[in-house]
Amino acid sequence: MQKEQDQILNEVTSGEYKYGFYTDIEQDSLSKGLNEDVIRTISDKKGEPEFMLEFRLKAYRHWLTMKMPRWAHLNIPEIDYQDQIYYSAPKQKAKLKSLDEVDPELLETFNKLGIPLEEQKHLSGVAVDAVMDSVSVKTTFKETLAELGIIFCSFSEAVREYPDLVKQYMGSVVPYTDNFFAALNSAVFSDGSFCYIPKGVKCPMELSTYFRINAANTGQFERTLIVAEDNTYVSYLEGCTAPMRDENQLHAAIVEIVALENAEVKYATVQNWYPGNKEGKGGIYNFVTKRGICKGDNSKISWTQVETGSAITWKYPSCILRGHNTTGEFYSVAVTNNYQQADTGTKMIHIGKNSKSIIVSKGISAGRSNNSYRGLVKVLRGAENARNFSQCDSLLLGDKCGAHTFPYIESDNHTAVIEHEATTSKIGEDQIFYCNQRGISTEDAIGLIVNGYAKEVLNKLPMEFAVEAQKLLQISLEGSVG
């Protein structure tokens, strides 16, 4: 029984990364290295206004004074920041008039990934901004959205077309001084998505950005900015994949969300960057700063993430609950296998009265991986009646992996109620036996149990993503019981 389980586990954990191909398309790349000239060149290539260049340079100069954070429960090898390419873009014509002008290789790439860029081919009403190597390739359904006044476009386009909005909100939630990776991103980011929901508009379709790293030796630095005006609603999805390469690639992104009065923003991520091979070679270093601010009263920001990829994940999608009666939510499933390392969690900063937050984190560790939850719940003095509930569970599959929980609770208000619970468990042999007895194979049983375990989080994903995420979990893990 034990042997059989091990074997199945092996088979499943050796499941190949199916997005590991790369596309041979002509690239417009800078040479390796980072200095002020490189930043000027990036800004120049993107035809940016002066304020952007200044922002980048300020960020760069600040970055030079900073050190890479070492507090996470991660073993991060030295990264030579001069040995990276900071700009690489699929070569394309100056401006795309229609889809016909998109490089067919590119279209094919996204088709392979299951993200058709032709609108008519799209099954459900999901508007996609496809970003390859940090450059937005194509945004679908733009016109449909424009009719409602919704702006959904690449970040570069937003800088050109809506500089005032960008100026007002960029860096307002994640300032470039925030941390080492945020500073780096602010200096060199090449593109990303921008989304603006005008007052009173409920966005009728899911908005989605699909990130793809393609070029070798290239860092990916995109940033996303979502602004939801009063009385709005938007649900946003983010997906990502990368080719299998032996060397590690750097990804340092920023996502900023601003929710004004009565606005609700849901942000879901299925992170499936290349995790490296079974021996731990290659894979993406994923250092991401995601933060939203519930600025207006009664606003709500909800983060849902399914993290299965990357060699190293350093990521804490957070909520600043500034307004009264605001709500922050964080639902996470993080799976690590082989030699993957993840240190992920959230921060809930309660400032407004009656602010509420919920944290549900489900960590699943297999192979020789290490998976940590790290979270901060901070209640400031003025946050009367703040409430937090956190549930952080870990599931260990095998005896060579690690599962860790590092919550921080800081309360300055005596009317606040904070509850944190955490458990660690493994899949019980009796559970598997019970399934076997009912005719379910061990492999399927593990899939069932893991999915059941993660269900609370998966349920928060939009339908189309939930199914994909479920499959992804199974692929990342199947049979991982030792």
Added chain:
Amino acid sequence: MSTITNISLEEHFLDLYRKNSSDIADNSAPLMNSFRENAIARLEELKFPLNGNEAYKYADIGSVFKQDLVKTFASQKISFNIREIFHCDVPDLNTEPLLLVNGRFYNNGLKYKKLPGGIIAGSLLQAANDYPEIVEKHYGRYAGESEDGLVALNTAFAQDGIFIYAPPGARMEEPVQIVNIMISEKGLMAQHRNLFVAAEGAELNVVICDHTLSAHSFLTNSVNEVYAGKGSQVNLTKIQNEHNGSSQITHSYYHQEGDSNLVSNIISLHGGFIRNNVNVKLNGEHAENHSTGLYLSDQGQYIDNFVFIDHASPNCFSNQLYKGVLDDTARGAFTGRILVRRDAQKTNAYQSNNNMLLTNNAKIYSRPQLEIYADDVKCSHGSTVGQLDENALFYLRSRGINYREARLMMMFAFAHDVIQNIKVMSLRNRIDDLVNKRLRGELSRCNNCSLQCG
């Protein structure tokens, strides 16, 4: 003496060590002296845990050590009769307490207290000379690997403390009581070192009470090393009752062999700055550890408990329960870390931290942490911050119990959860009483002290 404000703390203490090394050595035992040079080097390397030190994230160690305090290394002559000025609130215990005055064993004519079963209790300095084979086997063995600069600081300076040894199979009826007294004409710093050894199958019960008897600033940086041999049963209770001008940092290292059972209770009633580090190593199968703490603080008091449980062997059990009530502008911190090592399968480890804030100026920081490398384990932790349950308060009031009394009853019930873990019955009842008094504000910091120093 150089003022500490101008130079680093490390420099200050290294300088202090160099200038006083002969005094330190002359008034201690050769065995303890043999650890000092290493400790000094270790302090230089590890430094003081100041800003940015994760383990001391909320504790302002800098201000505590920068106080202008007298540090003496020669034996002091204290010529009063301690019984006349001091009567500890705690004991209804039959035995005479052992006294530590300003970190040194207070010899009232008795070198060692000898208890049935061959149990010896007395001065560590003395024991290092009289029982070298026992002391050598354990001294510095459990605290020695510490990454904490303050432990190295203690090892470099500690000259004396309490030594207790329970030989194999020894049984103990009444606990040994140790009373730590700080008394001085000027602000004073002391660093003592205790070593308790329970040999195989022995039983050891110890109560430690901390008191300040004069109104000066005091700083204690002490280390306790406790060895719980195979199948031994060790019960430790510490009652902290010092005034608001005192600072106390206690580093406890509990080394537990297989089948041992160690219960540690820390009851913090009063104190300006309290930091309790509890480090437990479960070094043999079926070892069991219960670490509990209760902190009741008000005014500007700061109480910080840091518990680290190292499950280094399979089939062990650990349970942490820390509860606190914080009033006025008091601040509290709790960090509990459970480490389950790779092969420590079948570990059961639990942790719970519950806090009650009574005012909007009180603060609590809680870090319940798990670090787990084995899969067949049952681990859980919970942490809560909240207030008294309004429904329960109403229930009590609807039976005629007034608001204040109802609140007290519930706070007491909240606290009793911890107290009921104290194994020695007579002690438990006394502590219940003390906590009750403390919650009612009837326990003054110098209770029963005839000095009435205010």
Added chain:
Amino acid sequence: MLVIKNLRVSIDNQEILKGIDLEVNAGEVHAIMGPNGSGKSTLASVLAGRDLYQITSGKVLYKGEDLLEKSPEERAKEGLFLGFQYPIEIPGVSMANFMRTAMNEIRKYKGLEPLTSSEFLKKMREKKDLIEISSSLTNRSVNEGFSGGEKKKNEIFQMAMFEPELAILDETDSGLDIDALRIVARGVNNMKSPLNSTIVITHYQRLLEYIVPDFVHVLYNGRIVKSGGKDLALLLEEKGYEWVRSESVNM
């Protein structure tokens, strides 16, 4: 004993009691019946002094004094007892300590000496036998780990101990088997005297077979829509609350 005049009560701006009038004299047993959500428990809680509610208008006189002015403990000391629908668990507070504290607070208020341990224990034993509550229950924490039925019996036990002037029993019968119901009823009937009054709040007529009320009131949608003698309860049992609903539409 108790006079309620046009009592209106809201919670979170939603009106629950919409003008209650009720008069209970010494020696009387009143039953208040009504469907779920009619406001029965709200009325009981407000009388005992729970501060979750906003009293928007009306008056309550208890023994001639303004009841709503008083704190919950003052009301208790004045002899008002609420038997909770859902008795609260209070971990760590022992039943004995709790009862004794409450008992002596009440005695102090009345200018009586506190009971000595032996007097208190003697009284506990007496009442325990009456209510047939097991000794082990009184050794535990308040209501902690008690079954639903035990909690209800515990309420009646406390009532017997405190000997209140006005007892309000909020759905004390729900969740009780027939034996427990008899015991509860015995407790109530035992207390009956020309000086004491009882308000029995219940959903079903069943309890009223054992505790015979002098008056029955039907509470519906925040108002007392019908009052009568004990026959009203039978009528209600027979016709159901649907009948009241249609009746009240005509009001």
